Amino acid sequence: MHEDIREVLLSQEVIQQKVRELGQQLTQDYRDLNPLCICVLKGAFPFMSDLVRAIDTHLEVDFMAVSSYGDSTQSSGVVRIVKDLDASVENRHVLVMEDIIDSGLTLSYLLELLRGRNAASVKVVTLLDKPSRRTTGLKPDYCGFEVPDAFVVGYGLDYAEKYRNLSYVGVLKEEVYSD
Numbered sequence: 001m002h003e004d005i006r007e008v009l010l011s012q013e014v015i016q017q018k019v020r021e022l023g024q025q026l027t028q029d030y031r032d033l034n035p036l037c038i039c040v041l042k043g044a045f046p047f048m049s050d051l052v053r054a055i056d057t058h059l060e061v062d063f064m065a066v067s068s069y070g071d072s073t074q075s076s077g078v079v080r081i082v083k084d085l086d087a088s089v090e091n092r093h094v095l096v097m098e099d100i101i102d103s104g105l106t107l108s109y110l111l112e113l114l115r116g117r118n119a120a121s122v123k124v125v126t127l128l129d130k131p132s133r134r135t136t137g138l139k140p141d142y143c144g145f146e147v148p149d150a151f152v153v154g155y156g157l158d159y160a161e162k163y164r165n166l167s168y169v170g171v172l173k174e175e176v177y178s179d
């Protein structure tokens with residue numbers, strides 16, 4: 001375990017088992033719909049990479065980069081689009097892939113944007129959900145795990161751009177961050 005981690009919440013094995021289960025469910029639900037799977041960069045890249053390989057039907061991928069946390073453990077409240085999609089979502093079945101829903105601000109912003117672009121449907125799959133921190137009424141359509149009110153890192157999730165490369169999800173020691 002990394003020295004900055006207080007506790008492992010989800011091991012690599014537990015995460016990979018859940019990804020397989022989500023993949024089976026999404027294979028059934030999206031068969032013949034050729035969904036456009038959107039990876040919300042940067043945090044969702046390991047989850048998206050594993051999840052699309054667990055889905056056994058035709059799909060397409062695209063990438064959008066948004067940022068609101070910067071180097072803090074608190075949302076700035078301002079969602080910044082760093083990179084927009086390449087593909088048009090018009091009349092497409094869109095499946096947004098996220099690493100975590102915390103306040104819900106990032107996804108509320110994205111969902112409004114995608115619906116405004118006339119997608120046929122927009123659903124959300126998230127690896128982690130932290131409902132205790134929600135400031136919007138948002139609920140994921142598919143969810144891996146609920147996590148407690150603690151700042152978690154690993155498997156794509158960062159603090160100040162670090163720890164994304166951990167293969168597990170853990171709680172960061174409080175002395176590591178000062179805000």
Ligand SMILES: O=P(O)(O)OC[C@H]1O[C@H](OP(=O)(O)OP(=O)(O)O)[C@H](O)[C@@H]1O
Nearest residue numbers: 041042043067068069102103104105106
């Ligand atoms: O529900 P919210 O409170 O909006 O938090 C969730 C969002 O915050 C993180 O992104 P971040 O802005 O840190 O960008 P990153 O993915 O590049 O780390 C995370 O990856 C989600 O996209």
Ligand SMILES: [Mg+2]
Nearest residue numbers: 043069070158
């Ligand atoms: Mg981040």
